[in-house]
Amino acid sequence: xxxxxxxxxxxxxxxxxxxxxxxxxxxxxxxxxxxxxxxxxxxxxxxxxxxxxxxxxxxxxxxxxxxxxxxxxxxxxxxxxxxxxxxxxxxxxxxxxxxxxxxxxxxxxxxxxxxxxxxxxxxxxxxxxxxxxxxxxxxxxxxxxxxxxxxxxxxxxxxxxxxxxxxxxxxxxxx
Numbered sequence: 188x189x190x191x192x193x194x195x196x197x198x199x200x201x202x203x204x205x206x207x208x209x210x211x212x213x214x215x216x217x218x219x220x221x222x223x224x225x226x227x228x229x230x231x232x233x234x235x236x237x238x239x240x241x242x243x244x245x246x247x248x249x250x251x252x253x254x255x256x257x258x259x260x261x262x263x264x265x266x267x268x269x270x271x272x273x274x275x276x277x278x279x280x281x282x283x284x285x286x287x288x289x290x291x292x293x294x295x296x297x298x299x300x301x302x303x304x305x306x307x308x309x310x311x312x313x314x315x316x317x318x319x320x321x322x323x324x325x326x327x328x329x330x331x332x333x334x335x336x337x338x339x340x341x342x343x344x345x346x347x348x349x350x351x352x353x354x355x356x357x358x359x360x361x362x
Contacts, residue, residue: 229263232280236322236357240265240279242350243324251275251339273312273329275339281323283356284316296337299344315340320351
C-alpha cells in the first residue's frame with residue numbers, strides 16, 4: 188500500500204506517465220537482453236585445405252533435417268549453419284581439436300564411411316570432427332536440435348566425401 192500512496196501523492200501528469208514508462212522499461216530490458224545469432228569467427232585454413240573447404244561449402248545442403256541453412260556472420264566459405272535456436276554449425280579447416288586427445292575412439296561413430304571423433308560441448312550437445320579426411324570438419328550439434336544428437340551427420344557425409352579426399356588432415360589448417 189505504501190507504493191500506491193506514493194503514487195497518489197505525485198502530480199497527475201506523473202501518475203499518468205508512470206505505467207507507460209514502466210512498459211517502456213520492460214521493453215528495453217527485453218530488447219537489451221535479446222541477442223541475435225552468435226558471431227562466429229571463421230577458421231583460417233591454409234591454401235591446400237581452403238580449396239577443400241570452399242568446395243564443401245558449395246556442396247552442403249540448403250536444408251538439414253527440416254532446418255534451413257542460415258549461415259553465421261561474418262559470411263565465410265569455412266562456416267555453415269542450419270536452424271536458428273539451437274542451430275547446428277559446421278566449421279571446415281579448423282586445427283585439430285583438443286577433445287581428440289581424449290579417449291574418443293570408443294565413442295567415434297563412422298557414418299556412411301566417414302569417421303568422426305566426438306566430444307561434449309559442456310551444455311548437453313556434442314562436437315563431431317572428421318578424422319580421416321584431408322581437412323578437419325567440425326559439426327556442433329547443440330542439445331535439443333535433433334531427437335538423436337548424431338542425426339545430422341548422415342545428411343552431411345555425402346558432401347564431405349565428395350569434396351575432401353581421404354587421408355591425414357593437413358597441418359596447414361587454421362583456427
